[in-house]
Amino acid sequence: MSAAALDTRPALAPRRLARAGRFVRANPVTSVGFAIIGLLIAIALLAPLIAPYGSDQLDASSVLSPPSSTHLFGTGTYGEDIFSRVLYGARYDLLIGFAAVAIGLTLGCSLGAIAGFFADPVDEIIMRVMDMISAFPAFVLAMGIAGALGPSLRNLIVAIALVNVPVYARLMRGSFLVVKRSQYATAAVGVGAPPWRILRWHLLPNTWSPIFVQATLQFGYAILDAAGLSFIGLGIRVPTPEWGVMVSLGIEQVITGQWWVSFFPGLAIAIAVMGFNLVGDGLRDLLDPRRS
Amino acid sequence: MSALLETRALRKVFPLRLGLTSRVSLVAADDVSVEIERGRTLALVGESGSGKTTVGRCILRLDEPTAGEVLLDGEPVTGLRPAQLRRMRREMQMVFQDPLDSLNPRHSVGELVAEPLMLHGTVPRAQIRAELEDLFRMVGLGPQHIDRLPHQLSGGQQQRVGIARALAPRPKLVVLDEPTSALDVSVQAQIINLLRDLQAERGLTFLFISHDLAVVNLIAHRVAVMYLGQVVELGTTEVVLERPAHPYTRALLAAVPVDHPGQTRERIVMRGEPTSPIDPPDYCHLVPRCPFALPLCSEVASELVEVLPGHATRCVRYQREHVNGSWAPER
Amino acid sequence: MAAILEVSGLTAAFPTPAGPARVLDGVNFQVQDGEILGIVGESGSGKTLTALSVLGLLPAAARVLGGEIVYRGSNLLALDRRAMNRVRGEQMAMIFQNPRSSLNPLYRVETTLAQVLRTHRRLRGDEARRVEIELLADVGLSDPARVLRRFPHELSGGMCQRVMIAYAIASNPRLLIADEPTTALDVTVQLQIIELLARLRQEHGLTLVLITHNLSVVAELCDRVLVMYLGRIVEEAPVLEIFDRPRHPYTVGLLGSRPSVHAGGSLRTIPGQVPDPRERPRGCAFHTRCAFAQELCATDAPLPETVGDNHVVECHFWRELA
Numbered sequence: 001m002s003a004a005a006l007d008t009r010p011a012l013a014p015r016r017l018a019r020a021g022r023f024v025r026a027n028p029v030t031s032v033g034f035a036i037i038g039l040l041i042a043i044a045l046l047a048p049l050i051a052p053y054g055s056d057q058l059d060a061s062s063v064l065s066p067p068s069s070t071h072l073f074g075t076g077t078y079g080e081d082i083f084s085r086v087l088y089g090a091r092y093d094l095l096i097g098f099a100a101v102a103i104g105l106t107l108g109c110s111l112g113a114i115a116g117f118f119a120d121p122v123d124e125i126i127m128r129v130m131d132m133i134s135a136f137p138a139f140v141l142a143m144g145i146a147g148a149l150g151p152s153l154r155n156l157i158v159a160i161a162l163v164n165v166p167v168y169a170r171l172m173r174g175s176f177l178v179v180k181r182s183q184y185a186t187a188a189v190g191v192g193a194p195p196w197r198i199l200r201w202h203l204l205p206n207t208w209s210p211i212f213v214q215a216t217l218q219f220g221y222a223i224l225d226a227a228g229l230s231f232i233g234l235g236i237r238v239p240t241p242e243w244g245v246m247v248s249l250g251i252e253q254v255i256t257g258q259w260w261v262s263f264f265p266g267l268a269i270a271i272a273v274m275g276f277n278l279v280g281d282g283l284r285d286l287l288d289p290r291r292s
Numbered sequence: 293m294s295a296l297l298e299t300r301a302l303r304k305v306f307p308l309r310l311g312l313t314s315r316v317s318l319v320a321a322d323d324v325s326v327e328i329e330r331g332r333t334l335a336l337v338g339e340s341g342s343g344k345t346t347v348g349r350c351i352l353r354l355d356e357p358t359a360g361e362v363l364l365d366g367e368p369v370t371g372l373r374p375a376q377l378r379r380m381r382r383e384m385q386m387v388f389q390d391p392l393d394s395l396n397p398r399h400s401v402g403e404l405v406a407e408p409l410m411l412h413g414t415v416p417r418a419q420i421r422a423e424l425e426d427l428f429r430m431v432g433l434g435p436q437h438i439d440r441l442p443h444q445l446s447g448g449q450q451q452r453v454g455i456a457r458a459l460a461p462r463p464k465l466v467v468l469d470e471p472t473s474a475l476d477v478s479v480q481a482q483i484i485n486l487l488r489d490l491q492a493e494r495g496l497t498f499l500f501i502s503h504d505l506a507v508v509n510l511i512a513h514r515v516a517v518m519y520l521g522q523v524v525e526l527g528t529t530e531v532v533l534e535r536p537a538h539p540y541t542r543a544l545l546a547a548v549p550v551d552h553p554g555q556t557r558e559r560i561v562m563r564g565e566p567t568s569p570i571d572p573p574d575y576c577h578l579v580p581r582c583p584f585a586l587p588l589c590s591e592v593a594s595e596l597v598e599v600l601p602g603h604a605t606r607c608v609r610y611q612r613e614h615v616n617g618s619w620a621p622e623r
Numbered sequence: 624m625a626a627i628l629e630v631s632g633l634t635a636a637f638p639t640p641a642g643p644a645r646v647l648d649g650v651n652f653q654v655q656d657g658e659i660l661g662i663v664g665e666s667g668s669g670k671t672l673t674a675l676s677v678l679g680l681l682p683a684a685a686r687v688l689g690g691e692i693v694y695r696g697s698n699l700l701a702l703d704r705r706a707m708n709r710v711r712g713e714q715m716a717m718i719f720q721n722p723r724s725s726l727n728p729l730y731r732v733e734t735t736l737a738q739v740l741r742t743h744r745r746l747r748g749d750e751a752r753r754v755e756i757e758l759l760a761d762v763g764l765s766d767p768a769r770v771l772r773r774f775p776h777e778l779s780g781g782m783c784q785r786v787m788i789a790y791a792i793a794s795n796p797r798l799l800i801a802d803e804p805t806t807a808l809d810v811t812v813q814l815q816i817i818e819l820l821a822r823l824r825q826e827h828g829l830t831l832v833l834i835t836h837n838l839s840v841v842a843e844l845c846d847r848v849l850v851m852y853l854g855r856i857v858e859e860a861p862v863l864e865i866f867d868r869p870r871h872p873y874t875v876g877l878l879g880s881r882p883s884v885h886a887g888g889s890l891r892t893i894p895g896q897v898p899d900p901r902e903r904p905r906g907c908a909f910h911t912r913c914a915f916a917q918e919l920c921a922t923d924a925p926l927p928e929t930v931g932d933n934h935v936v937e938c939h940f941w942r943e944l945a
Contacts, residue, residue, distance in 0.1 A: 183394040187388060481891075550842050550843055
């Protein structure tokens, strides 16, 4: 007689490749997202090897020339190769995205966890501060912070991170309020677990899922914010090949018909954001323990 | 004193705020004084709003009692500071109503059952796995279940895990809060048999919270019937179920569906719905609904009084009118 | 008495990565006009899915693989959505297990009730109001006018269930399907609801199909009983027969595993648990847990055999076990 549990683990772990194949077939959309992100990371890492020109290299003879066999994405105002700069740009934008999200998430989630776990009065204080921050339109606030700190890569990341802290705080607090009420949380108290263990081992693992989803979506916004801030001059300085800066450099050229200067970096931004959004959508299902 | 668990005048009140200025008190449990002897089972019986779950939680200090004392083996549980309380928890454990929700979905059931062992250091690390296998076998599971996640087990298996977890630190007292209500009938029967066997083999002491009088009949030695936060009757299972001394107990018994289509039973109709637990009166809470209520009942404070050896009731009329355990009032 | 509902060969499955999981496996039964029929089973028996199939409310993922559901001459499975909506509203109704979560929390009782009356009985305004009050009084609510103004969360569990019954009978259906109507209620309230359902059958000539895992509720209320296991009906008999002369080992096991208020002793249990429908046992679905299983049971599925008056069982060895 079989003790027929509802799900049985296979006796041996199936081969990785077969599992990956099943994954792709079961989650086509998310897989595309992962593929895009993977491609971008590869580009960022391999840029010096695959870029035909240096990011600062100027070719005075072909200023503002359209896409051609020698310059795949054309050249800009000073003869710089757009294609190479887009490739190098991946480094900056991915870095900004990851760093801003990581900092914002860590800070926001810590505050949210504390607010949710300890409840009033700590909860009230933290959440009202979060409310104050989110009372500003995010971009305006980022502008303010970046403007106050001065334009640089580091300050750009800090500005974007800070602006997004309330999002994570609120999510984390909400998650905590829910898991706090669960019977397994009560059971943890019942077996004699101290508060830190309950927070770390019982509650936190059950709160991650919505955070991860939000984080991947925020990644896209972070890139957009960076692009926007750089566009108005509050982010990275001009020669640096960051996609947002590149778009801003090419704006005047659009009117005179040299569309490629802004288009390709803009396209890169769009693809990156889409990649992260696609992953974000599928991530929640993936993280559910019931799917193991 | 051989009582393993004793509560004295346990009371739990939730302050509520209605509107900006008015504050009222929701009395979830009031004047609950019960005892459980070592190796025996006391059932707390009642419907929703009776306070039975609240009492169970207060005894374990999962909720803080507003007043009253809880003593485990003569030692006070109320009044312990957090660190002392955590150590005390080793001696008193709980089995929860919803088996799936009481198990953390992110960890294997083995990890969850091992947690009390690790927290209280009762078993050296190297032997935890062996201890787990013993515990799982004791509740009718096998070693192959140890590394499963909760959702991979059936409801009955999940509840067995819950029981294993409660028994892991070898507690003196186990509080079971409706442990079979969420289970199928045949699985319920398996769990009830398991609990009876475990009690017989290991001399465990149970506080069994339930609304199901039939299950209580099988597993409890003594019964406390609760209504709106108060214990209205207290006695041995046999006496309370066969010769109840309170109209509410009689109504509960009358409401149990028959075992067989040919049976009939006493019909007691209690009018209306339970009254509010907010700011309750001093006199018997059942008055608005009781088919036997007299004007006297709203004038006298109701106390739990022992009317026969080991049998107590709050019913004022019973206290005054019974003759050697018999009371046959007209409606 | 005529049969107002005839279900034959109903088979349904859910697609899963491991292949289709058959949750209903050739269900055959009839419901006589005016009777109270009990469908008894545990998780995985298919009793709720049977009810949902009759009402055309199966979840989207489920696939009906075969069979007919004939209600007063028409095959419900062949109806288009509009026709099925009419049947669902005017001929049949269903009440569910957890009353509070089955009522829309955003609307007062009167709003939802008025909608039912408007759609199915073309009543509006004062006349609708009158009928609404009548309905609520009919289901045993005192002070109907006040209840009408309430939201579901302001009502107790028992009152919610009565309100749901009122919605269900508002359109004067012939057939009412009740899925575990008393499971989530306190025992005193449960009794009131049982009495209400009995009275409705009496006064309105309602035919009632009661789905439950609680055999005692069946003993209180039902005329006839079907016992289901893993998507098949394993035994069918009038209620006294089922309790006095159960023939299927599963039925015997269910009856024996019930605790009783007045009797003591150990409970006889059915070993193991209900198999996953994806791993349906070959032959007799119950043989993996049956104390009397023989070789034949593991290879051949038993066919329904008549055991007595209106008493049918699916077991190879019912004679030997009697």
